[in-house]
Amino acid sequence: MSVQDQKLRDRMYAEERVREAAEDTAQLERQVEALQGVLSATLGVDDYLDLEQLKQPPPQPTFYPLVGSPPQPPREADFAVEGPSALGRVFAASKHAARAEQRQADYQRALHDYGVAAQQHAARLDEAHRRHEAEVARAVQEHQRHVEEVTALQRGLAARRPEAVVRYLDLVLEAAQYPEGFPHSWRLAYASGAGHLAIDYDFPRVDVVPGDKAYKYVKSSDAITPTARPAAQVRSIYAEVLRQTALRVVHEVLEADRGGALRTVVFNGYVTDVDPATGRDVRSCLVALATSRERFLSVDLARVDTVACLAHLEARLSKDPTKLLAVEPIELAGSLEVDYTLDTETDTEATDAERGATPPAEGAVQREASNGADTSAQQDLAAGQNVPLAEHRLQVDVLANQADLSVLLVGAGGTVDRDEDFLFYNNPRSTDGSVTLSGTGATIDTALLPQRCERVVLVVSADGSEYLSDATAVLRQQGGGTDLRFRPPDSSGVSALVWGEVYRRNGAWRLRAVGQGWADGLAGLARDYGVQVD
Structure with missing residues (x-):
């Protein structure tokens, strides 16, 4: 290779590396642009959730028999013996006749084998048809149950029943699309008499802002190196993300509430970090906002400066959210009876209702007055609340006495794909090792779950008694995540209930506290999830 050719190759290589660095920089810029557009991304979207659309039937399960191609019958011509020559008819007639007889026998055996194979294939095909028909029937049944639940929610909304209002708003917030990797979870409390909604919202940490500002190619070391983003710029972008998120969440719940159930919204935004x-x-409150419906909707969010807008709404903002400098969360004074909440235990809720305060985000831990933060490693959930999971290795333990834990691996159709996906004392381990029961607990590794599994349903059932007296359990994240504890508010009168479900959303796993009971026990619950119970 000539020197000129080598120089050309070197130049082309360097140009390719420069383009690679430029693309990496452009990717960083797109991430920052998405973060800075958190608010504008929702302004062109109608946040009203049409529950009627949720009643649309899902696609019918496709029939995949997986029984192979049907066998083909043997052709008698393939077993024919070529006629003898003239001399053969004289000297080898008997040998030809013997060969013809042998080939005819071979044909009869092949014909018999074909008949057996055809019968076996037909039986497998019939069994595949039966399984498919059962799968379709389960899908139809699940859809009917889903329609009934949506209809009940619609009726509840029309009557402004508190639990229906909160569950509807929970669906609205869950449907919101945020930038990739943007974690968000929340707790809601609603007082129907005052039309007051309290939102405790978990913001992303500061590392949601890319720490690198750009990439450049260094020819001397043949390496693409990052340029750090200035701390002042990180602080500015992060503060803007929090302000936009606060305005967005309030906007979404008010725009979705076409029935006018909300008259006042209190938003307290928190970050848990070191x-x-x-x-x-610590868990620090970084944005606190209280606003009436009329005042907030009079603001044109497409044209505001977020700092000026939140000042106009008399919000409290952290002076430096990157340092977790907290503000006092807003609590409403006066009489406020909370009818339905998604964030506190029963006793804490009653205390807050009496004093007219916004229920705390953690039912078992009070915030410190000095900085609005707590150091608890355990979070108490309430029915309907959902939170992201930080770890893939999970441990679920039943804390209640005389109670057992069972697990169902549920597919997209809302039922198990096979009976082996029901894990209980007689079937304590899944075939792939993703779930193992032990005593009154279970270990779950979401990284090992099969792709067909969309939800892991966690069931608590009575052991040694007719009904459950308590169904408290805790999910521990092995590796450093927060322990998640849930005590279903009313487990009496049922012998089995769905404690919660670990479910997949946008490629990430979350936990939803459920607390739904089954009067006909574990067998009835399993049957409703598609398990063939004798």
């Missing part, structure tokens, strides 16, 4: 001053985990 306090750089103490090195300890």
Whole structure:
């Protein structure tokens, strides 16, 4: 290769590396642009959730028999013996006749084998048809149950029943599309008499903002190196993300509430992170906002400056959210009876209702008055609440006495694909090792779950008694995540209930606290999820 050719190759290689660095930089810019457009991304979207659309039937399961191609019958011509020559008819007639007889016998055996194979194939095909018909029937049944639930929610909304209002708004917030990797979870409390909604919202941490600003190619080391984003720019972008998110969440619930159930919204936005001053985990309130429906909807969010807008709405903003400098969360004074909440235990809720305060985000831990933060490693959930899971290895333990844990691996159709996907004392381990029962607990590894599994349904049932007296359990995230504890508010009168479900959403796993009971026990619950119970 000539020197000129080598120089040309080197130049082309360097240009390719420069383009690679430029594309990496452009990707960072797109991430920042998406973060800075959190609010504008929802302004062109109608956040009203048409529940009627949720009644649309899903596609029917496709019939995949997986029984192979049907066997082909043997052709008698393939077993024919060529006629003898003239001399053969004289000297080898008997040998030809013997060969012809042998080939005819071979044909009869092949014909018999074909008949057996055809019968076996037909039996497998019939069994595949029966399984498919059962799958279709389960899908239809599940859809009918889903339609009934949606209809009940619609009736509840029309009557402004608190639990229906909160569950509808929970669906609205869950349907919101945020930038990739943008975690968000929430807790809701609603007082129907005052038309008051309290939102405790978990913001993303500061590392949602890319720490690198750009990439460049260094020819001397043949490496693409990052340029750090200035701390002031990280602080500015992060503060803007929090302000936009607060305005967006309030906008979404008010726009979705066409029935006018909400008259006042209180939003407290929190971040859980390591306090750089103490090195300890804290949960700090960084944005607090209280607004009436009329005042908020009079604002044109497409044209506002978020700092000026939140000042106009008299919000409280952290002076430096990157340092977790907290503000006091807003609590409403006066009489406020909370009818339905998705974030506190029964006793804490009653206390807050009496004093007219917004229920705390963690039922078992009170916020410190000095900084609005707590250091609890356990989070108490309430029925309907959903939170993201940080770890793939999970441990679920039943804390209640005289109660057992069972697990159902549920597919997209809302039922198990096979009876082996029902894990209980007689079938304690899944075939792929993703779930193992032990005593009154279970270990779950979401990384090992099969692709067909969309939900892991966690069931608590009575052991040694007719009915459950308590169904408290805790999900621990092995590797450092927060422990998630849930005590279903009313487990009496049922012998089995769905404690919660670990479900897949946009490629990530979340936990939803459910607390739905089954009067006909574990067998009836399993049957409703498609298990063939003798």
